Amino acid sequence: MSDEQLRGAENPPIRRLAEWDVERLRELAGEQGTPLYVTDTDRVAENCARLRAAFPDADVKYAAKAHTGRAVLETVREAGLDAECASAGEVRRALDAGFPGARVDYTAVNPPARDLDSVVEWWDDHPDITVTVGARDTLDRLAERGYDGRVCVRVNPGVGAGHHEKVRTGAAPKFGVPYDRAAEVVADARDRFEVVGVHAHAGSGIHGEEDLAAHRDLVARMGELAREIGDDELEFVDVGGGFGVPYHEDDPALDLDSVADATREALGDLDATLAVEPGRYVVADAGVLLTRVNTVKPTAETTVAGVDAGMTDLLRPAMYDAYHAIRNLDAGDAGDARETGPVTVAGPICETGDTFCDGRELPLPDRGDLLAVGNAGAYGYEMASTYNSRPRLAEVSLAGDVLRERETLAGVTRLERGGADE
Structure with missing residues (x-):
């Protein structure tokens, strides 16, 4: 293989979600908690x-x-x-x-x-x-x-x-x-x-x-x-x-x-x-959003996977009907091949639009599963908000360095002042 071909193999034009190191993403979620942005x-x-x-x-x-x-x-x-x-x-x-x-x-x-x-x-x-x-x-x-x-x-x-x-x-x-x-x-x-x-x-x-x-x-x-x-x-x-x-x-x-x-x-x-x-x-394919399933609700049309990330963390699906690939990092391993079915990945925000996908064919979720949302490096954290008084999430590098600390509720309210009588 020529040097030019080798460089091309090492620097492909797109990094798909399936190409991220699953074990490394699990480690980072375990160390930092979720929801979490990972930037390479x-x-x-x-x-x-x-x-x-x-x-x-x-x-x-x-x-x-x-x-x-x-x-x-x-x-x-x-x-x-x-x-x-x-x-x-x-x-x-x-x-x-x-x-x-x-x-x-x-x-x-x-x-x-x-x-x-x-x-x-x-x-x-x-x-x-x-x-x-x-x-x-x-x-x-x-x-x-x-x-x-x-x-x-x-x-x-x-x-x-x-x-x-x-x-x-x-x-x-x-x-x-x-x-x-x-x-x-x-x-x-x-x-x-x-x-x-x-x-x-x-x-x-x-x-x-x-x-x-x-x-x-x-x-x-x-x-x-x-x-x-x-x-x-x-x-x-x-x-x-x-x-x-x-x-x-x-x-x-x-x-x-x-x-x-x-x-x-x-x-x-x-x-x-x-x-x-x-x-x-x-930056798009240099970032993923990690989120954990906290609620599993089977319905007649779909299985709702309630997760701890929402439109406050990644707005693009709600704002633009944007598609992002989603991978269950705890399904599909040896000994844990899951049945698939229509899954709706929904966040904790009090809005019907607070979903990352609706009825998508995915492995049926279990509570505690770790999901990765791909191509989240562009306009992900940039459009994050504190709607519903939700503190903004943390961001880490793939190497594990904290790039942005997780916001606290005290951070969300730090600029507020009480009424004149207080």
């Missing part, structure tokens, strides 16, 4: 390496909103990716994780005043930060704060794609200046700021021919716009990210090399550098 930072580094290999001449920026944990951000930085941040908080976390300002982009979407205030304050110490704006109004607000630094103009190309209508941004009026006004806005910005790029993003979870065709259309339109406004005066043309991963067990992995080739071809010849912003692709 080595896999994060591997995914970054694959992206850099597919886009060797591009600026690859990690969309930090997928997972902002310090260990993940540090791994991404060490792997050579920049940081694309959707809020001032994410900018702060990127800087704290060691990203220099030149490797941080702040994509301001209807930014609150306090976000702009903070980023402009940090700009004093990090003058190479880039602010991406999607409205002329945001340019005015930056100028009012004395900002005259690096700006990228976000464009709405009228082309959206993604796994769910709620994450298809490319045609939503919330995002970017209208395509037919983009040249005018760029000209205005050049009078007041250092315009370094233009930006667009089709959506999240792009996977499949229809989504990829929309992505290529977006890229082609951005190439045309860059040439119209003078690509020789731009540092980069950012065509977003959203590269998807296969959530179903039998879905094929994204052919990243083909996507990269098609992206370059659609963009066309430019003096500016291509930039991409993957998030989900970097």
Whole structure:
């Protein structure tokens, strides 16, 4: 086997749930309790390496909103990716994780005043930060704060794609200046700021021919716009990210090399550098959620497996009807082959939508079984909440290091104050 083939075997394009070390996951659940996120930072580094290999001449920026944990951000930085941040908080976390300002982009979407205030304050110490704006109004607000630094103009190309209508941004009026006004806005910005790029993003979870065709259309339109406004005066043309991963067990992995080739071809010849912003692709298959069965309830249609994780820990199934592979780590071993049947895995939240699957063919559960939920590294902990006054769960590395401590009820209520009479 050649070195290239060996590297490919060691760094496959997707890690399926079945490929995680069952005994190691059991050990971590025993040590830390459940629910629990397990994050493999080595896999994060591997995914970054694959992206850099597919886009060797591009600026690859990690969309930090997928997972902002310090260990993940540090791994991404060490792997050579920049940081694309959707809020001032994410900018702060990127800087704290060691990203220099030149490797941080702040994509301001209807930014609150306090976000702009903070980023402009940090700009004093990090003058190479880039602010991406999607409205002329945001340019005015930056100028009012004395900002005259690096700006990228976000464009709405009228082309959206993604796994769910709620994450298809490319045609939503919330995002970017209208395509037919983009040249005018760029000209205005050049009078007041250092315009370094233009930006667009089709959506999240792009996977499949229809989504990829929309992505290529977006890229082609951005190439045309860059040439119209003078690509020789731009540092980069950012065509977003959203590269998807296969959530179903039998879905094929994204052919990243083909996507990269098609992206370059659609963009066309430019003096500016291509930039991409993957998030989900970097971290999704680097994380699993572990949860334990506490209640087994047979019904006529399904067996309900009540577990200690819920939509407060992994929101995607409730919010997007998202599919996540589920594996019973205590079923299927030698001497414990289970009968299978329709199983509904349901959490403890007082909502009908608080389920991870409904009537899925799985080994029939026993109380105490440990379940693993796959591809939970992206938008898992990031979207966790304290709804129903449930403290947020812990996160550990595959090596066993505590990356985030389990929250306590005292932590949930620490900001509350009593009434005036108390």
